[in-house]
Amino acid sequence: MKIHDNTEAELLLNVDVIRAEFPILARRVHGDRPLVYLDNAATSQTPQAVIDVLDDYFHRYNANIHRGLHCLADEATAAFEGSRETVRGFLNAADKREIVFTRGTTEAINLVAQSYGRAFLQPGDEILVSMMEHHSNIVPWQLLAAERGLSIKTIPVDTRGVLDLAAYAALFTPRTKLVAVTHVSNALGTVNPVDELVRVAHAHGARILVDGAQAAPHQAIDVQALGVDFYAFSSHKVYGPTGVGALYGRLELLEAMPPWQGGGEMIKLVRLDGETTFAEPPHKFEAGTPAIAEVIAFGAALRWFTRFPVDLVDEWERRLLLAATEGVKRIEGARVIGEAPGKAGVLSFVIDGVHAQDIGLLIDQFGVAIRTGHHCAQPLLHSFGLDATCRASFAIYNTLGEVETFLDALERVVKMVRG
The missing domain is CATH 3.90.1150.10 (Aspartate Aminotransferase, domain 1)
Structure with a gap:
């Protein structure tokens, strides 16, 4: 044909x-x-350019990041944090401290659910999710709702696969505290009007998290212009390796949120006879040794992709x-x-x-x-x-x-x- x-x-x-x-x-x-x-x-x-970055890491400077004093650790740390700055620029975040590396969109959403959700949502509060969400933007909220006594309400979709914006606005009550919605539907390709969804949510005093996994490879993303509170996406949708992604969170929110996982890197001081104190964002949310090579390659993939208009x-x-x-x-x-x-x-x-x-x-x-x-x-x-x-x-x-x-x-x- x-x-x-x-x-x-x-x-x-x-x-x-x-x-x-x-x-x-x-x-x-x-x-x-x-x-x-x-x-x-x-x-x-x-692309080969990203594969070469992975190969180069393991050939020349495979080492754990931060805290090390030798040259390999310095090089690995610089490349890792360079990727953080690349992600910041890709999303037009205001500050690289607003970029948390995760294992992908799924873990980013779970981080928000388990940290922000546990700290700030109370029994009887409501979460709005759309009918078109990927399971990774449904199940974490269901788990949180069962634990915290929350209510989940669904934003309907019409026969074309378009969100019903009038129904969305009508779902809000004084108990609505969070909206979780996809930017682009993985099953339909629908591009949601995130700026309008944000406007309505904020008018009702609610926070909004956007699953950007399917938007990132197809359109420019400006989290400041959109006004989102949280935005998550994955490397492997944007020509990078699997097993890594990023969460954008407004800095004042990340500063107020407690850690989700404990371990190395996310602390200032650990005491057995007193209170452990935690690092500032983003490191507060990056416990343990991360996927160093993959994060570095993630940045390389974004730099490769953004060459094209x-x-x-x-x-x-x-x-x-x-x-x-x-x-x-x-x-x-x-x-x-x-x-x-x-x-x-x-x-x-x-x-x-x-x-x-x-x-x-x-x-x-x-x-x-x-x-x-x-x-x-x-x-x-x-x-x-x-x-x-x-x-x-x-x-x-x-x-x-x-x-x-x-x-x-x-x-x-x-x-x-x-x-």
Whole structure:
């Protein structure tokens, strides 16, 4: 299925040159089929420049950070803290002390739940979460609610996958203390109006945490302009390694919050016969030896990604999404799930009479990697009457030729299953 000539965004980004920076994209699978990787919402691939940073760390300056007096420790500490400054700049945070390194978005949300939530939420208080949240922005609040006697209220989503803003505003009461909402839905691609959500929450005296895992690779993020209280995202969605991410928290909030985990690094003074005192943010929340190499590579990935104009990245990924969406809709019995205006590069769909898992397994035989299942968003899918969808998700290195391959393989799979 031929669907394109070169577009201006493709030419300006020089997508072929970008692809050459990712060794894995040259792989051939299942015999001699070129890999078509469309599972970027789960994990993006990693460019050679970031791989080289990991390699360099272990070859030249593998050492624990802070407190060490030898040259390797100094170099590792400088590189680690350099990544903190890179994340600060990526989010436009006011102060690098507002950046806490975590194992990813999930741990960042749990940190807020267990530190801020335990300290400042009282029995009877309310938390608002949206219907479209990833489980990592639902379950930590459920655990906290069960422990603290809190109430969780749900912001509804319409049939297009758009948050109902009128219903959102109507949910607030004097007991509403926290809103937890995604910036971009991992299952639908819906881009939520975070600035408006923040405005309403703050007007009612509530704090707001935003899950930015899916927004970070697709758009510019300015936490000061958005006005968020907390913002979390993960390295492995933004061309970096797995197992590391960051939490932004407004400094006055982090200063008021107690530690979540205890151990080395997060203390000023430990006494057995008196009160232990804690370090200032962000180190108060970074107990133990962190993922040093991964944090350094995380910074390298952000520096790699921010070389590209975000408006061109957005334009290119929307072109990929449009081509894929139009092609899927031409398949008999296909239905796209989530058609919010201005959505990010996520395409979820179902096809009548063909189970999503069968599609995922069979299309892989043609070299096409997509994701199938509930995408850790079971409440959202159940609201659409579904248990699973197929999801193709796009990144800066994907091409319209790959979209053609995906659509051709999908048509062949559907014909195979339907006989």
